[in-house]
Amino acid sequence: MSITESESNFSNLENLSINELLNGINQEDQSVAISVQNALPQIEKALEIIVEKMQSGGRLFYIGAGTSGRLGILDASECPPTFGVGHDKIIGLIAGGDDAIRKAVEFAEDDKVQAWKDLQGYAITKQDFLIGIAASGTTPYVIGGLQIAKQHGISSACITCNPRSEVVEVSDFPIEVPVGPEFVTGSTRMKAGTAQKMVLNMISTTAMIQLGHVKGNRMVDMQLSNEKLVDRGTKMIMQELDIDYEGAKKLLLKHGSVRKAVESGGK
Incomplete structure (x- = not known):
């Protein structure tokens, strides 16, 4: 058996x-x-x-x-x-x-x-x-x-x-x-x-x-499919670029991903 x-x-x-x-x-x-x-x-x-x-x-x-x-x-x-x-x-x-x-x-x-x-x-x-x-x-x-x-x-x-x-x-x-x-x-x-x-x-x-889809321990390529994930991504960018919440969120929504926002250097 x-x-x-x-x-x-x-x-x-x-x-x-x-x-x-x-x-x-x-x-x-x-x-x-x-x-x-x-x-x-x-x-x-x-x-x-x-x-x-x-x-x-x-x-x-x-x-x-x-x-x-x-x-x-x-x-x-x-x-x-x-x-x-x-x-x-x-x-x-x-x-x-x-x-x-x-x-x-x-x-x-x-x-x-x-x-x-x-x-x-x-x-x-x-x-x-x-x-x-x-x-x-x-x-x-x-x-x-x-x-x-x-x-x-x-x-x-x-x-x-x-x-x-x-x-x-x-x-x-x-x-x-x-x-x-x-x-x-x-x-x-x-x-x-x-x-x-x-x-x-x-x-x-x-x-x-x-394959490079994680940076440090962060899901930098995650899809921004709900407000919780937008908030999570915003906080990642705040930490990486040392900027305030509103600035980080604006960057995230502009570039569409944590990775791209961080790579932009805040621009």
Whole structure:
């Protein structure tokens, strides 16, 4: 039996109090960060190639089904507003298409050729990098996509919570994060999902920093899509140029980004 399907360490959940349930879930969650830490060497190896390809104009693709697919789409969708990159730089695809983001699409994950068809819609090439996300490591949609990508010479990684699973065999850079049984048996939206989210955060954030979208520790290329972000950007400029709030805000709105406002030297 795979780790992600193994029996929970807790039983008779319906008889536990709210306090007992919360403490049990929290107890299980505390092990996730350690598992991710153990996978850092694997993540680093994948990132070395990801950064190299993206610096040369390549893109990063995520494919997954269910929770795994949604997490990939979430990570990809957050990069444009956070780092100011185009929506075509990091692309998340889910089995069943956009409808599956909100509702389960029955049997969509069982098609071994659909992921490649989805990737073809974006004209994926050897210049790009593909990450298959599959908690179980057995998702046909992900395995098939990685297999066909490999045949076309496209570099790939996987993020899975089952070591030595099938998805590992078809990935160039497997990232294995075994987090043990879920609090609710088989519910990989819990610890496995948390682990995958943590790894995706590391991958996209590190790549964006390496590509120059962060200065110091600031999101200097973030999109000014609401007043909170305008205020944040204004304060960044105040600190960098040693000017007052109104002057900094005027510069930000004039140049459209923290980076450009700072590079203008206050003009």
